[in-house]
Amino acid sequence: MERRGIHVGCRSREGVAAVERLLGEIAPRLGFNWIVLGVTGHFAYQSHPEAAEPDSMDAADARRLAKLARDNSITLVPEYNCLGHQSFKDKPHALLRARPEFNEAPDMDMEAFEFHNFYSWCPNRPEVYEIVFDLIDELTDAFGAEQFHVGMDEVFVLGECPRCKGTPNSELFAKAVNDLHEHVVRKRGLEMMMWGDRLLPPSTGYSMWERSNNDTEGAIDMIARDIVLCDWHYEVMDQDDYPSIAYFQERGFRVWPAGWNELDAVRRLIEVARRDASEKMLGYLATTWVPVGDLVPALAGEQVQTDSAELPKVVDCVKSGADLLQK
Numbered sequence: 001m002e003r004r005g006i007h008v009g010c011r012s013r014e015g016v017a018a019v020e021r022l023l024g025e026i027a028p029r030l031g032f033n034w035i036v037l038g039v040t041g042h043f044a045y046q047s048h049p050e051a052a053e054p055d056s057m058d059a060a061d062a063r064r065l066a067k068l069a070r071d072n073s074i075t076l077v078p079e080y081n082c083l084g085h086q087s088f089k090d091k092p093h094a095l096l097r098a099r100p101e102f103n104e105a106p107d108m109d110m111e112a113f114e115f116h117n118f119y120s121w122c123p124n125r126p127e128v129y130e131i132v133f134d135l136i137d138e139l140t141d142a143f144g145a146e147q148f149h150v151g152m153d154e155v156f157v158l159g160e161c162p163r164c165k166g167t168p169n170s171e172l173f174a175k176a177v178n179d180l181h182e183h184v185v186r187k188r189g190l191e192m193m194m195w196g197d198r199l200l201p202p203s204t205g206y207s208m209w210e211r212s213n214n215d216t217e218g219a220i221d222m223i224a225r226d227i228v229l230c231d232w233h234y235e236v237m238d239q240d241d242y243p244s245i246a247y248f249q250e251r252g253f254r255v256w257p258a259g260w261n262e263l264d265a266v267r268r269l270i271e272v273a274r275r276d277a278s279e280k281m282l283g284y285l286a287t288t289w290v291p292v293g294d295l296v297p298a299l300a301g302e303q304v305q306t307d308s309a310e311l312p313k314v315v316d317c318v319k320s321g322a323d324l325l326q327k
């Protein structure tokens with residue numbers, strides 16, 4: 001369990017103070033040595049200011065966080081959500097607000113889906129990367145990062161636009177991964193991480209959220225093996241098993257299993273990670289998906305006024321996960 005990680009998002013300048021406290025106090029106390037920081041549009045980009053959300057952290061904040069991480073022997077990894085997750089339902093995030101022509105399926109009904117859906121950018125538009133590579137470079141430089149997380153989870157919208165229609169989704173997904181790999185790994189020399197869900201076939205038994213449901217899984221044979229796959233699974237499985245951990249390693253990938261808010265699932269995921277570990281199994285990543293400004297004081301044991309029903313469960317899972325990783 002070499003990489004003991006927490007994943008948090010920072011969506012406002014106010015959140016920066018909480019991330020500082022996480023890096024300086026809470027993570028070291030709990031024994032976490034990696035933090036993946038979800039940033040995406042929440043950064044005051046200089047190269048493309050139109051791709052920034054309001055009230056975002058800036059490069060000086062990032063440099064302060066990076067120093068705090070180094071001082072506490074924590075590896076801090078910035079994340080930019082690529083390809084999918086470019087909106088919340090039909091509300092586009094900053095990049096697609098600024099460049100609506102990048103939207104793969106602007107007329108698709110984001111409510112007509114099992115739960116809800118999110119827009120994707122078109123993987124066949126080179127102009128997307130003329131912007132996104134600049135954003136990745138800014139984050140990498142500001143954080144002094146040696147790893148970069150490109151997101152890529154829950155991509156449900158692919159192959160819809162005239163440029164993409166007719167190409168298999170596995171090829172479209174692999175193209176997006178390979179374009180990012182060319183920049184992040186070959187040009188910048190970073191380790192690239194991504195969520196692994198779109199590479200898992202339905203036969204793994206996971207729900208449509210946790211594996212491919214639109215024929216993207218074949219991309220696993222078309223992408224570089226040096227990508228770290230963050231293998232998130234949040235559901236308690238019928239068979240009490242998480243077969244993707246072995247699957248990814250057998251295919252030659254390093255795998256970083258990730259859990260969330262169900263203690264039974266977290267406990268079992270860590271057990272299976274240990275059971276199926278080769279040298280390619282990296283550890284455990286605790287995801288949180290609650291505001292970092294609520295999470296950090298709650299992890300410190302303080303009373304928190306919050307609208308988040310998930311918070312107590314998440315806190316329990318992060319702390320219990322930390323205990324299990326010490327064993």
Ligand SMILES: [Zn+2]
Nearest residue numbers: 122161163164
């Ligand atoms: Zn397209």
